[in-house]
Amino acid sequence: MAERGQTAPDAERIERLARQAVAAMPALFRDHLGDVAILVEEFADEGALADLGIEDPWELSGLYEGRPLTEQSIWSSGDMPPRIRLFRRPLLDEWAETGVTLEDLITHVLIHEVGHHFGFSDEDMHAIEDGLGQQG
Template identity: 45%
Template sequence: MTASPIGPLKAPSLEDIEALADAAFAGLPARFRALCQGLVIQVVDFPDDETLDEMGAESEYDLLGLFRGRGLPDRGAVDETGQMPNMIWLYRRPLLDYWCDGDNTLDAVVTHVLVHEIGHHVGLSDADMEAIERQAQ
């Protein structure tokens, strides 16, 4: 058996995607990160069945990420007690599938999805999210 000319390859793990998300978050403008206090970012392989049904997804690969919670525009002046934290879910396998079929780097894909989901938390328009993405590059 001959060795591969590019060396051993393996798919990025949950921890690898989490590290990319952490780096992407750290590269965002400080004023944008400040709006994310208390926001939890989770990386899992796939959305659960309940999420897929709720979002009307045809396949477990249809969602790259998801924001759950009450975004800043929907919150009152005082947070309610007992409320679950706002969360962003990044889905590793759909992210990898999307990345493999595209021309972007994996870190660019993770950054794009993370900014988009944080944008839902903050209540930004698509144009605002695109501007923040450009600043993060």
């Protein structure tokens, strides 16, 4: 966590941490993320929140936008490139509230959004996380 007198990490630092998290992923995953843009914004826009049925912008720390790999084909043209949007202010708020390292939090959110790129639902990812927790 930030010490007294330090400023909150800016968007560039969040993006660097996200890129480090991607670089640390197994090659099998990294190889399929080359065309996925990672953007850092302060908050999700009203349109994204409305699409997800979320009223409070503090509740959304990341979002995958694009066609999952499981739905892509050579016949899909005109689609915008997939992107992962990380929302700085909700991330920093969660970081301050949980005490989890910022690196771990960004990695967790990023992996969740990468899961959507690979076609996993929220339920699939929760089941995978639950299974990993039971292995230890």
